[in-house]
Structures are given as structure tokens and as C-alpha cells.
Amino acid sequence: MAPQALRALIALLATASFSQYAFAAPTGTSTAAAPTALLGYNPDNVVKNDDADIKYTLVPGQTDSAVVGAHLDFNNVENPQPIRGSKGGTDPGPNTNEYSQLNPDRFAPPGTDHGSVDNAQWPLGLSHAKLGLDRAGWSRQQNIDNIPAATDMAGVDMRLEEGAYRELHWHKAAEWSYVLNGSVRVQAVNEKGETFVDDLNAGDVGVPHSLQGLEGGVEFLLIFDDGEFSEDNTFLASEVFTRNPKEILSKNFKVPLSAWDNIPTGELFIFPGTKAPTDISKQNIVGSAGIVPIENSYTYHLSKQGATFDAEGGSIKILDPTSFPIASMFSVAIVTVKPGALREVHWHTASDEWNYFIAGSARIGIYAAVNNAQTFDYHAGDTGYIPKQMTHYVENVGKDDLMFIEVLQADHFSDISLGQWLGLTPPQIVQDTLNLTNTTISAFKKEKQYIVSGDVVE
Numbered sequence: 450m451a452p453q454a455l456r457a458l459i460a461l462l463a464t465a466s467f468s469q470y471a472f473a474a475p476t477g478t479s480t481a482a483a484p485t486a487l488l489g490y491n492p493d494n495v496v497k498n499d500d501a502d503i504k505y506t507l508v509p510g511q512t513d514s515a516v517v518g519a520h521l522d523f524n525n526v527e528n529p530q531p532i533r534g535s536k537g538g539t540d541p542g543p544n545t546n547e548y549s550q551l552n553p554d555r556f557a558p559p560g561t562d563h564g565s566v567d568n569a570q571w572p573l574g575l576s577h578a579k580l581g582l583d584r585a586g587w588s589r590q591q592n593i594d595n596i597p598a599a600t601d602m603a604g605v606d607m608r609l610e611e612g613a614y615r616e617l618h619w620h621k622a623a624e625w626s627y628v629l630n631g632s633v634r635v636q637a638v639n640e641k642g643e644t645f646v647d648d649l650n651a652g653d654v655g656v657p658h659s660l661q662g663l664e665g666g667v668e669f670l671l672i673f674d675d676g677e678f679s680e681d682n683t684f685l686a687s688e689v690f691t692r693n694p695k696e697i698l699s700k701n702f703k704v705p706l707s708a709w710d711n712i713p714t715g716e717l718f719i720f721p722g723t724k725a726p727t728d729i730s731k732q733n734i735v736g737s738a739g740i741v742p743i744e745n746s747y748t749y750h751l752s753k754q755g756a757t758f759d760a761e762g763g764s765i766k767i768l769d770p771t772s773f774p775i776a777s778m779f780s781v782a783i784v785t786v787k788p789g790a791l792r793e794v795h796w797h798t799a800s801d802e803w804n805y806f807i808a809g810s811a812r813i814g815i816y817a818a819v820n821n822a823q824t825f826d827y828h829a830g831d832t833g834y835i836p837k838q839m840t841h842y843v844e845n846v847g848k849d850d851l852m853f854i855e856v857l858q859a860d861h862f863s864d865i866s867l868g869q870w871l872g873l874t875p876p877q878i879v880q881d882t883l884n885l886t887n888t889t890i891s892a893f894k895k896e897k898q899y900i901v902s903g904d905v906v907e
């Protein structure tokens with residue numbers, strides 16, 4: 450069709466639909482121009498942009514060459530801009546600046562970021578919470594639904610008020626827990642009929658079976674060795690009773706049918722209970738198999754263990770099955786990093802890494818072969834996930850101490866330090882590979898640093 454004919458047809462169709470609309474519309478005044486005048490090219494429609502002038506301030510570090518890649522602090526900046534050195538450009542909006550302030554390395558990534566890296570961060574504050582009965586507590590979880598790369602581990606953050614229980618339950622996944630706040634009573638029965646009971650404080654760990662909040666309640670993390678784990682998918686004590694015929698239950702327990710008249714009809718999940726007796730020995734039920742021998746203990750008082758490694762920039766506390774054998778495949782580091790300091794560039798060969806941020810703010814730069822790198826930002830209450838072999842650092846970008854947990858699925862804690870690797874490689878090889886000066890190479894350390902202080906040599 451010739452262009453003029455086409456334009457005429459479009460104009461005709463537009464008029465037709467406009468008249469239909471005009472007849473159907475309620476009576477009222479309209480100042481709109483005839484829509485045909487608004488269609489396409491018409492020299493009367495002059496385009497102007499009166500507010501083209503975007504007002505903004507760049508923050509310290511933003512004008513440095515993009516490959517310097519320092520942390521950008523957008524807090525208290527009215528109109529943050531996605532600019533790094535000569536890269537990026539202004540952003541007129543619309544915007545919710547809180548996102549840029551919380552995630553400056555997503556908004557204005559270091560120039561060393563490249564290509565794509567699977568998402569490695571999830572704030573539990575964005576998880577859909579599951580609320581317990583009668584204000585007894587709540588839980589929220591991270592699994593492959595929110596970090597699809599997290600195939601090997603998942604985590605749950607749970608609160609139990611004083612006296613409240615996580616309903617007796619079991620699941621296929623192995624579990625490890627870390628107490629974040631308050632105190633909790635842990636009880637367990639193993640396959641041999643051996644029994645166990647102990648109380649834990651913030652900073653302690655356990656392999657829990659039955660859990661009850663003590664005075665002031667408790668908040669804890671549960672980490673599972675299965676990325677698909679879901680709190681909605683566990684075997685529940687209440688359901689064993691509602692899903693077995695009462696005739697079977699009566700035979701099984703040798704009690705009358707009426708014994709089951711008042712059992713709960715639905716899942717309890719998190720519910721209030723009778724306060725745990727202060728005297729823990731009152732809950733020490735012992736069968737003929739006796740108590741669980743100490744080497745198979747279900748708890749470990751990690752809060753009372755000293756640092757495995759202590760340095761100017763922070764400290765690291767390692768716990769693995771060497772000291773806590775029952776958690777046979779959970780190897781964990783509790784890491785404290787001072788402001789500006791860095792958990793050194795390293796990677797794990799044995800396992801993926803699951804993270805939880807207990808306090809402070811951090812960023813993690815992940816290098817994933819081939820030629821992909823991205824930087825993620827983390828705050829207290831966030832989870833993280835770093836697949837094995839990918840190099841990463843954890844930098845404290847806040848004003849307070851950073852505290853986080855590294856969890857590996859391994860029978861001992863191990864990592865490869867980039868610094869030590871190069872420090873122990875013949876200098877000639879390093880020189881031929883990286884074209885560094887002899888002075889630079891001689892500064893490389895032969896020992897793992899774990900954590901390095903925040904000074905950058907000018």
C-alpha cells in the first residue's frame with residue numbers, strides 16, 4: 450500500500466474508533482485535541498524537555514576509574530546516579546533510592562564486574578513469613594525459590610517465644626542450627642533409643658530435633674543440606690496421628706479409641722506450650738539404652754570457644770566435625786571483620802558456601818569462570834550463596850563490625866587463599882603470568898591471611 454493511502458486508512462480507523470468512544474462515554478467536557486492530530490508525524494507537535502537538567506552529587510569514589518571499584522556510600526545522597534568513572538550515565542527516574550543505598554554495587558557496579566553471575570543474595574526480610582499460633586513465633590526461609598543457584602543448602606530463620614515449641618517433626622535433609630538470640634532447650638532421641646537434652650545460648654550450635662524457647666524466647670537459624678528444603682514439607686507429629694486410623698493407633702499404643710478424641714486436627718507448626726522446667730534434669734527421660742554418649746552430643750557450646758584465627762582486621766572461629774562429630778557434613782566459620790577490612794580473596798574446592806549475615810554490612814565480589822564477575826551487597830538478616838570454585842572476598846563496607854557465617858557441606862573446613870597460592874608459586878611463574886614487579890611479588894605472603902586489615906597502600 451502507498452504511504453499516503455496507508456496514512457489515510459489509519460486516520461479513518463482512528464476517527465471511527467474515536468466516534469464510537471465519544472458516543473459511549475458519559476457526558477462531560479473534554480479539551481483533548483482530535484486524536485488524528487496526535488498520531489505520528491505532525492510538525493505542530495513540538496517536543497520540548499524543560500526539566501532536562503538532572504541535579505545530583507557524585508559520592509566519594511564515583512569519579513575514580515571504574516576498575517578501582519571502591520564501595521560507594523549513597524546514604525544521605527538525594528539522587529544517586531549509576532556512574533563509575535567514565536562508565537554509566539544519569540538516571541532521571543522513577544526510582545526508589547533505598548534500593549540503590551542498600552545495593553550500591555548492583556546500581557553502580559565496579560568496572561571489574563562483567564557478564565552474568567547467578568544471584569547470590571537474598572534478604573530474609575523479603576521472604577514470606579509463616580506465623581505461628583497464638584503469637585508463639587514465626588519462621589521465614591531461603592531456598593532455591595529465591596536463590597536458584599543454591600541447590601545444596603537452604604536456611605530457615607525461626608523465632609520461638611518463651612515456652613513455645615517448633616512442633617515435633619522430622620525430614621530427609623540433614624540440619625545444623627545456630628542460635629542468634631535468647632536461649633532454647635534441645636531434646637533428641639536417636640535410633641538406638643539413647644536420649645539427649647541440653648540448653649543453648651546465642652552463639653551456640655546444635656543438631657536439633659525438638660526445640661522449645663526458654664526465658665525471653667529464642668531466635669535461631671536452621672541450615673539444611675538440600676536447596677529444595679521447605680518448612681512446608683516436613684513430617685509432623687500431629688499428622689502421624691491425624692493420618693493413621695484410630696483403630697491402628699489404639700492397637701499401636703494399647704489405649705482405648707476414646708484416647709484420641711481431642712488430638713489436634715491440623716498442623717501445629719509453632720505453638721505455645723507449658724514453660725520448660727528450669728531444672729533440666731526433670732526432662733532427662735532415660736530408656737534402657739541410656740543417654741547419648743558425649744562424643745555424639747547434639748549440641749556444641751560454640752559461644753564459649755575462642756577464635757581459631759585472630760588478626761588486626763578481625764577474627765574467625767571454625768567448627769567442623771573434628772570437634773562436633775554429629776554434624777558430620779557441616780563445616781562452619783563464624784567470621785568477624787572490622788570496618789574496612791576484608792575476608793581475603795579465596796575459594797572452596799570441597800563445597801558450595803551458604804552465608805548468613807548476623808551484623809553489619811558487606812559486599813561480596815564473585816568471579817565465576819569464564820570471564821564473569823559480579824558484586825553483591827549484604828546486610829544483617831541477609832542470606833548468601835557462593836558455588837564452589839568461584840573466588841570471592843567479603844569486605845566490611847559499614848561503620849560497625851561485620852559478623853557472618855560461612856557454612857560448607859564438608860567433613861572439615863578448608864579454603865584456598867589467592868594470596869597464599871601466589872606467595873607459594875615460584876616468582877618467575879607469577880612474573881611471566883601477571884607482569885608484576887619483583888617488589889610487588891615479594892610482598893605476597895606465604896601464609897593464609899583469612900582476614901586482612903582495611904588499609905589500602907597508596
Ligand SMILES: *[C@@H]1O[C@H](CO)[C@@H](O)[C@H](O)[C@H]1NC(C)=O
Binds near residue numbers: 629
Ligand atoms: C537479643 O535481642 C534483644 C532484643 O533485640 C537484644 O537486646 C539483645 O542484645 C539480643 N541478644 C543477643 C545475645 O544478641
Ligand SMILES: *[C@@H]1O[C@H](CO)[C@@H](O)[C@H](O)[C@H]1NC(C)=O
Binds near residue numbers: 884
Ligand atoms: C609488562 O609491563 C611493562 C611495564 O612495566 C610493559 O612495558 C610491558 O609491555 C608489559 N609486558 C607485557 C607482556 O604485557
Ligand SMILES: *[C@@H]1O[C@H](CO)[C@@H](O)[C@H](O)[C@H]1NC(C)=O
Binds near residue numbers: 876877887
Ligand atoms: C626480578 O627477579 C628475577 C628473579 O626472579 C630476576 O631475574 C630479575 O633480574 C629481577 N628484576 C629486577 C628488575 O630486579
